[in-house]
Amino acid sequence: MRRGLDHVVHLVRDLDAAGEVYDLLGFTVGGRNRHPWGTENRIVQTPGFFVELLQVVEPEKIPPHEGTRFSFGAFNRQFLESCGQGLSMLALEGSDPAAEKAHFDIENFGGFDTFEFGRTARRPDGQEVEVGFTLAFAREPGSPDLTLFTCTQKQPENFWSADLQRHSNQVTGVAGVVLVADAPVQHQAFLETATGGPVRRASDDWYVGETPRGAVDVMSRALFTERYGVPAPGGVGLRLAAVRFSTSGAPELRRALAARRMVEEAISGVVVVPPKAAMGATLVFEQPPG
Structure with missing residues (x-):
């Protein structure tokens, strides 16, 4: 089953x-939410996809990885220590966590228990509601700084909010995510397992997988820098480098961000906010085709 993009951390x-x-980039940002394992987040929603801004607040509460238990908090704490701020995790939409775990296990990218949790969320009108999620994790040997997982929501009607999806930058959705690696072809099987669909060669340095919600691109670090004009994250194996958003307001956004020195040199039809301005992430704004 093909899986669309669900969110990035x-x-x-x-x-x-x-x-x-x-907020300066023109997004509506949700309030703080707390996890019982020592992290807190804020959510930036688009239809069917969100950015989870995450901070390790109480590291002493974070449980370790143990046996087949994968610790969400421990991975992010280690990522912050080794890589600094940036895009640490990619989630695909889930529907059957047990089946997804079994598939990842068979393909030798799993071996972890599913993880189920809930928390209280506050809607824009101030109402407190309960939300819940089940995660099935996939990791690739040789890529220590990236975790993929499927995310199945138990009460999606309590999570998604039309009010939180209205942005002054006119972003209407996610166009895709970009990963980087020294040899993209070596990661084709892993990405096909995670997305549930084909990841095809665009060039020797670039592979693309189309999902029901956004594309997954994996390209060499050199090609990423050539294409977007910003440095690619280093390290070994796969790294999540950029999120691409679709917006009809790209020209206006460019002018506003240029005045704040938050964008790189002009790339035709694209606004690129570099890691130095976006706390370790590259954020790309593109006009929709047509």
Whole structure:
């Protein structure tokens, strides 16, 4: 089953500062939410996809990886120590966590228990509601700085909010995500397992997988820098480098961000906010085709 993009985790050291950055970029940013394992988040929603801004707030509460238990908090704490701020995790939409776990296990990219949790969320009108999620994890040997997982929502009607999806930058949805690697072809099987669909060669340095919600691109670090004009994240194996958003307001956004020195040199039809301005992430704004 093909899986659309569900969300990315943007790990930061200061959650309120990250909220201010996304606000300056024209997004509506949700309030703080707390996890019982020592992290807090704020959510930036688009239809069917969101950015999870995440901060490790109480590291002493984070449980370790143990046996087949994968610790969401421990991975992000280690990522912050080894890589700094940036895009740490990619989630695909889930529908059957047990089946997804079994598939990842068979393909030798799993071996982890599913993880089920809930929390209280506050809607824009102030109402408190309960939301719940079940995650099935997939990891690739040799890519220590990336975790993929499927995310199945138990009460999606309590999570998604039309009010939180209205943005002054006119973003209407996710266009895709970009991963980087020294040899993209070596990661084709892993990405096909995670997305449930084909990941095809565009060139020797670039592979693309289309999902029901957004594309998954994996390209060489050199090609990423050539294409977007910003440095690619380093390390070994796969790294999540960028999120691409679709907006008809790209020209106006460019002018506003250029005045704040938050964008790189002009790339035709595209606005690129570099890692130095977006707390370790590259955020790309594109006009929709046609």
